[in-house]
Amino acid sequence: MSPAITAPTVRTGARVAVADLFYSFQGEGVNLGRRALFVRLIKCNLTCGYPGMPRAADAPAIGAMVCDTEYTWNTAKHDLHAAPAMSAAEIWNELVRLDPATDNSGMAAVDLVVVSGGEPLLHPGIVVDLARRATASGRALEIETNATIAPSPALIAAGARFNAGLKLASSAVPYGKRIKPQVITQLQASGRARWKFVVTGPEDVREIAGLQQKFGLTEVWLSPEGTSADVVVDRMRWLADVALTHGWNLTTRQHVLIWGDDRGR
Numbered sequence: 001m002s003p004a005i006t007a008p009t010v011r012t013g014a015r016v017a018v019a020d021l022f023y024s025f026q027g028e029g030v031n032l033g034r035r036a037l038f039v040r041l042i043k044c045n046l047t048c049g050y051p052g053m054p055r056a057a058d059a060p061a062i063g064a065m066v067c068d069t070e071y072t073w074n075t076a077k078h079d080l081h082a083a084p085a086m087s088a089a090e091i092w093n094e095l096v097r098l099d100p101a102t103d104n105s106g107m108a109a110v111d112l113v114v115v116s117g118g119e120p121l122l123h124p125g126i127v128v129d130l131a132r133r134a135t136a137s138g139r140a141l142e143i144e145t146n147a148t149i150a151p152s153p154a155l156i157a158a159g160a161r162f163n164a165g166l167k168l169a170s171s172a173v174p175y176g177k178r179i180k181p182q183v184i185t186q187l188q189a190s191g192r193a194r195w196k197f198v199v200t201g202p203e204d205v206r207e208i209a210g211l212q213q214k215f216g217l218t219e220v221w222l223s224p225e226g227t228s229a230d231v232v233v234d235r236m237r238w239l240a241d242v243a244l245t246h247g248w249n250l251t252t253r254q255h256v257l258i259w260g261d262d263r264g265r
């Protein structure tokens with residue numbers, strides 16, 4: 001029997017390539033504005049904005065929602081080898097070091113950890129380990145996921161919550177790759193998911209309404225697509241009434257309003 005050499009999973013005790021570790025505010029969603037410790041893991045199973053990927057010569061599709069963290073997966077444009085391979089314990093130690101309360105007992109500890117990517121659920125052992133450490137230290141942990149990979153029971157038991165950013169047709173990713181009914185149903189039933197949709201235009205709104213109805217999604221959030229303050233604010237101006245009319249929540253992208261497209265903020 002040949003060994004499985006292509007499995008994208010990393011077992012507990014294994015190492016994962018880390019793109020960014022930083023201390024900031026959660027810039028989106030239900031915890032918007034809360035101080036948080038961030039880790040961004042390498043690799044994604046989708047290629048938002050690039051219908052033909054992976055092919056070195058590919059450029060994004062015109063008008064598509066293009067991934068804003070291509071440096072986590074797009075080997076045609078970025079050298080992923082620059083990202084250090086770290087164990088969950090090493091990542092955790094670095095996150096705690098980034099918490100200013102670690103060196104200053106007069107400060108309140110940062111009580112939120114955000115795991116992003118890429119797609120963090122490609123590394124199930126690492127995220128379970130981080131979730132357990134977060135919970136044990138009294139911190140909440142949320143995972144920014146594209147909701148195409150089911151979280152393990154261990155990850156749910158560890159207390160993780162999910163900012164489930166389902167991708168729309170505007171991402172140029174084929175439907176069957178971006179919509180996994182079993183995963184969506186499981187996440188919705190877990191009670192741990194908030195559904196976040198990155199919106200570029202009116203077509204997206206129609207698709208979100210259809211997905212909400214089809215899967216009975218509760219807690220829907222709209223988020224304006226954009227990597228500059230001007231674009232984010234313009235989109236929020238037309239999204240506000242859309243969200244209120246449909247009974248959806250609206251988040252901004254606070255880090256983009258403050259720092260634009262800066263990495264690690």
Ligand SMILES: Nc1nc2[nH]cc(C(=O)O)c2c(=O)[nH]1
Nearest residue numbers: 024025026027116144255265
């Ligand atoms: N401040 C800040 N908040 C965020 N929330 C989700 C982020 C992401 O890139 O997944 C993100 C990010 O990159 N920065």
Ligand code: SF4
Nearest residue numbers: 044046048067118146
């Ligand atoms: S799912 Fe997220 S990280 Fe992956 S390609 Fe799409 S936007 Fe980028």
Ligand SMILES: [Mg+2]
Nearest residue numbers: 068069116255
């Ligand atoms: Mg981001």
